[in-house]
Amino acid sequence: MTMTDGLGSRSWAVPGGGIPFPSQPDEPELTGADVLCVLNTGDEPAELRLTVYYADQDPVGPYRISVGARRIRHVRFNDLIDPEAIRLGRPFGWVAESQVPVVVQMTRQVTRIPGALALCSVIAFAGS
Amino acid sequence: MTMTDGLGSRSWAVPGGGIPFPSQPDEPELTGADVLCVLNTGDEPAELRLTVYYADQDPVGPYRISVGARRIRHVRFNDLIDPEAIRLGRPFGWVAESQVPVVVQMTRQVTRIPGALALCSVIAFAGS
Amino acid sequence: MTMTDGLGSRSWAVPGGGIPFPSQPDEPELTGADVLCVLNTGDEPAELRLTVYYADQDPVGPYRISVGARRIRHVRFNDLIDPEAIRLGRPFGWVAESQVPVVVQMTRQVTRIPGALALCSVIAFAGS
Amino acid sequence: MTMTDGLGSRSWAVPGGGIPFPSQPDEPELTGADVLCVLNTGDEPAELRLTVYYADQDPVGPYRISVGARRIRHVRFNDLIDPEAIRLGRPFGWVAESQVPVVVQMTRQVTRIPGALALCSVIAFAGS
Numbered sequence: 001m002t003m004t005d006g007l008g009s010r011s012w013a014v015p016g017g018g019i020p021f022p023s024q025p026d027e028p029e030l031t032g033a034d035v036l037c038v039l040n041t042g043d044e045p046a047e048l049r050l051t052v053y054y055a056d057q058d059p060v061g062p063y064r065i066s067v068g069a070r071r072i073r074h075v076r077f078n079d080l081i082d083p084e085a086i087r088l089g090r091p092f093g094w095v096a097e098s099q100v101p102v103v104v105q106m107t108r109q110v111t112r113i114p115g116a117l118a119l120c121s122v123i124a125f126a127g128s
Numbered sequence: 129m130t131m132t133d134g135l136g137s138r139s140w141a142v143p144g145g146g147i148p149f150p151s152q153p154d155e156p157e158l159t160g161a162d163v164l165c166v167l168n169t170g171d172e173p174a175e176l177r178l179t180v181y182y183a184d185q186d187p188v189g190p191y192r193i194s195v196g197a198r199r200i201r202h203v204r205f206n207d208l209i210d211p212e213a214i215r216l217g218r219p220f221g222w223v224a225e226s227q228v229p230v231v232v233q234m235t236r237q238v239t240r241i242p243g244a245l246a247l248c249s250v251i252a253f254a255g256s
Numbered sequence: 257m258t259m260t261d262g263l264g265s266r267s268w269a270v271p272g273g274g275i276p277f278p279s280q281p282d283e284p285e286l287t288g289a290d291v292l293c294v295l296n297t298g299d300e301p302a303e304l305r306l307t308v309y310y311a312d313q314d315p316v317g318p319y320r321i322s323v324g325a326r327r328i329r330h331v332r333f334n335d336l337i338d339p340e341a342i343r344l345g346r347p348f349g350w351v352a353e354s355q356v357p358v359v360v361q362m363t364r365q366v367t368r369i370p371g372a373l374a375l376c377s378v379i380a381f382a383g384s
Numbered sequence: 385m386t387m388t389d390g391l392g393s394r395s396w397a398v399p400g401g402g403i404p405f406p407s408q409p410d411e412p413e414l415t416g417a418d419v420l421c422v423l424n425t426g427d428e429p430a431e432l433r434l435t436v437y438y439a440d441q442d443p444v445g446p447y448r449i450s451v452g453a454r455r456i457r458h459v460r461f462n463d464l465i466d467p468e469a470i471r472l473g474r475p476f477g478w479v480a481e482s483q484v485p486v487v488v489q490m491t492r493q494v495t496r497i498p499g500a501l502a503l504c505s506v507i508a509f510a511g512s
Contacts, residue, residue, distance in 0.1 A: 007141050007223060007255045013391050015456055016421030016489040016505060030241070037144030039181055039221035053423055053456045072143055072181045072221035093423035093456035093487075095391060103221075103253045105144040109246075113414070113501045116372070117241045118493075120505040121144060121248040125487045127391045135269050135351060135383045158369070165272030167309055167349035200271055200309045200349035231349075231381045233272040237374075244500070245369045249272060249376040263397050263479060263511045286497070293400030295437055295477035328399055328437045328477035359477075359509045361400040365502075373497045377400060377504040 005101050006042025011127035012096045012104035017052075019078055020110040021088035030111045034077040036096070037105040040067040046098045052086060053093045060084055067102065096124070133229050134170025139255035140224045140232035145180075147206055148238040149216035158239045162205040164224070165233040168195040174226045180214060181221045188212055195230065224252070261357050262298025267383035268352045268360035273308075275334055276366040277344035286367045290333040292352070293361040296323040302354045308342060309349045316340055323358065352380070389485055390426025395511035396480045396488035401436075403462055404494040405472035414495045418461040420480070421489040424451040430482045436470060437477045444468055451486065480508070 020032030040046040045068050051061035063080050067073040077086055086092065096104050107121040148160030168174040173196050179189035191208050195201040205214055214220060224232050235249040276288030296302040301324050307317035319336050323329040333342055342348065352360050363377040404416030424430040429452050435445035447464050451457040461470055470476065480488050491505040 007139060008253065011391060013423055013425070013487045014489065014507075015423035015487050016419070016458065016491045017456075018458075035144070037219075037221065039141055039143035039223075041141070041181065041223055053425065053454060055456055055458070059454050070181060070187050072145075072183055072219065074144065074146075074183070074219045091421075091456060091458045093421065095423075095425055103141045103143050105142065105250065107144045107248065108503065108505070110501060110503060111241075113495075113499060115241060115243060115499060116501040117238060117244040117246040118374075118501040118503040119236065119238060119246040119248040120376070120491065120503040121236070121250050122489065122505050122507050123142075123250050123253050125392065125489075125507050125510070126253070135267060136381065163272070165347075165349065167269055167271035167351075169269070169309065169351055198309060198315050200273075200311055200347065202272065202274075202311070202347045231269045231271050233270065233378065235272045235376065239369075243369060243371060245366060245372045245374040246502075247364065247366060247374040247376040248504075249364070249378050251270075251378050251381050254381070263395060264509065291400070293475075293477065295397055295399035295479075297397070297437065297479055326437060326443050328439055328475060330400065330402075330439070330475045359397045359399050361398065361506065361509075363400045363504065367497075371497060371499060373494060373500040373502040375492065375494060375502040375504040377492070377506050379398075379506050379509050382509070 004043050006040055008101040008103040009126035010098050010101055012124035013127060014106045014124045015093040017092040017094055019086060019088050020112055022112055024111040032110050032112060035107045036075045037107060038067045039072050039103040042100050043069050044100050045069050046100050046102045048096050048098045051095045055091055132171050134168055136229040136231040137254040138226050138229055140252035141255060142234045142252045143221040145220040145222055147214060147216050148240055150240055152239040160238050160240060163235045164203045165235060166195045166201050167231040168199055170228050171197050172228050173197055174228050174230045176224050176226045179223045183219055260299050262296055264357040264359040265382035266354050266357055268380035269383060270362045270380045271349040273348040273350055275342060275344050276368055278368055280367040288366050288368060291363045292331045293363060294323045294329050295359040296327055298356050299325050300356050301325055302356050302358045304352050304354045307351045311347055388427050390424055392485040392487040393510035394482050394485055396508035398490045398508045399477040401476040401478055403470060403472050404496055406496055408495040416494050416496060419491045420459045421491060422451045423456050423487040426484050427453050428484050429453050430484050430486045432480050432482045435479045439475055
């Protein structure tokens with residue numbers, strides 16, 4: 001059996017991260033969030049190492065995220081806690097590196113105005 | 129007569145899919161939806177094979193989508209039923225493969241908060 | 257004096273066009289619109305030829321759009337009338353071709369729900 | 385010690401800029417804004433030169449923006465004042481050039497309808 005490489009790239013970057021704050025407290029699905037979305041079309045699990053960059057301190061990481069072979073995974077930055085939680089409302093950027101090719105997207109949901117909902121999404125910038 | 133290749137790529141990927149749920153029930157045009165948009169500028173019909181990837185099970189597909197020569201097609205993921213419907217609110221990703229070059233975009237409309245409307249869109253990641 | 261080429265590409269494509277309809281009638285700046293945004297950083301005026309593709313008929317065009325040297329231009333698809341106006345609410349896609357390199361983006365504003373506003377934007381897919 | 389180049393490109397462009405106007409006056413964090421987001425993963429500070437292009441006059445710049453080694457920076461176009469402030473509501477485009485590779489994104493927040501919030505974001509077009 002041969003492993004086949006999946007679609008995509010081994011490094012991905014997003015400069016414009018931030019966990020929207022405040023957000024609607026009552027419904028968990030309406031919490032403001034940046035969501036990291038990973039697609040691994042290959043035959044081998046992807047082991048991602050995420051590094052978070054800030055305006056005023058050294059980068060923090062790696063956050064480790066596994067995505068099974070032929071699987072997706074959507075992870076809220078709000079839920080990343082190891083090595084440390086990301087402070088709400090603080091600007092950041094990030095780089096995700098994987099030992100196998102994957103495709104990476106970021107989607108943001110903002111609910112800070114009651115009764116309003118805003119979304120944006122980008123395919124991350126693909127490095128080498 | 130010679131067939132001329134159209135603009136684009138033969139494989140496209142989006143990691144961050146999901147059919148927004150719940151959504152406003154009364155007006156069909158306001159239903160929450162992920163929409164797959166395909167542009168075929170070439171002289172030959174494009175026969176797309178769409179594979180849907182999940183977090184916790186094997187991929188499902190191919191969903192078959194035809195786009196005529198020099199035509200576009202906008203397909204709501206909500207309307208894909210063969211080989212099986214996509215469950216509302218469940219995270220997914222997808223790969224679209226075509227035997228001829230096409231250009232592929234994904235646009236999402238979310239209407240889960242009454243009186244609010246949110247949109248996002250990405251040009252899919254172009255593979256080889 | 258030598259002409260210097262600007263940044264970008266000579267052909268650009270967007271599969272997911274559509275002029276949002278209905279929209280708020282009172283304020284012209286809040287009309288639902290797809291906006292074509294062109295940046296010409298070069299020393300020569302860009303003469304764009306826009307072709308609009310549909311799901312169920314042959315493409316229409318060229319729509320001609322000029323963008324001066326070292327200038328931008330933002331054009332609402334709603335305002336394109338020659339060779340013919342684009343019907344509101346009808347799905348389309350498009351290709352913009354220029355004799356010199358330019359950069360092209362599409363931004364959509366939707367105001368079909370009173371009191372709500374939705375935006376999305378993509379850098380168009382760059383062809384050769 | 386050797387300097388290592390960071391991820392990305394040395395020139396980036398966005399055709400579809402504009403500072404949304406009017407916007408909600410009371411809360412500074414809800415002001416309508418285009419935000420330039422830069423990620424510098426390299427070992428050397430990035431010195432960006434931003435040139436702003438208009439529809440009806442010569443480009444203005446350079447606006448100078450520094451981003452430390454292994455840092456991000458999010459800058460609102462509203463806050464750029466040297467060589468001159470950017471008029472609210474006026475269409476523009478821009479090119480950001482850096483002496484070292486960086487990754488650049490633009491995110492827009494629109495609050496012109498009271499009680500509504502709209503967002504859009506693009507990774508800028510990467511030049512050479």
